[in-house]
């Protein structure tokens with residue numbers, strides 16, 4: 484009986500070792516897939532058609548906000564950045580970027596809020612609020628179809644390493660790592676959780 488338990492434990496340890504070595508490996512470039520490819524065909528169809536994609540409502544709201552004057556400076560985004568289709572082209576595809584003043588990376592929402600605070604002298608918008616998401620969606624729309632490029636500054640390295648560690652870590656009730664999910668075909672439940680993407 485004791486031997487059977489020992490064998491079972493040994494088998495579990497071997498399985499855990501195999502699982503952790505799989506997680507530790509990088510996903511080869513050729514096997515990396517966009518979240519779009521995990522979507523059910525009906526969700527893909529919605530995303531393929533701008534008139535059916537509810538995410539485009541945020542883009543339209545973002546365009547209105549882009550032209551609205553705000554804050555003590557009484558300036559709109561457009562007053563400094565003019566036509567977003569030119570000034571914001573390719574911007575979202577580069578984010579998150581290193582903010583040299585803060586000494587850490589900032590994502591697009593944080594970057595927009597820095598402009599709210601520093602350049603419009605307005606209260607930063609709550610993270611994930613309707614207006615901040617709308618402005619972010621509108622700015623991101625200007626990079627539609629462009630490849631995402633990560634920054635290569637050495638100061639970014641510790642943040643990338645931490646991100647890699649979190650990506651590989653198993654967490655949550657399903658003990659699923661993002662890396663493991665990206666390697667396996669997703670279940671219908673996973674596919675139904677797909678979020679909208681604008682670029």
Ligand code: HEC
Nearest residue numbers: 549558559560562563564574594595598599602603618622
């Ligand atoms: C008074 C001028 C001014 C206003 C108003 C302003 N910005 Fe900016 N923005 C700047 C400047 C200057 C920079 C360059 C970084 C810096 O110096 O802060 C910048 C940078 C940015 C960037 C980063 C661009 C890049 O290439 O990485 C984004 C995105 C951005 N602004 C979006 C917005 C949005 C959205 C609004 C309106 C909510 C806005 N800005 C309002 C002046 C302004």
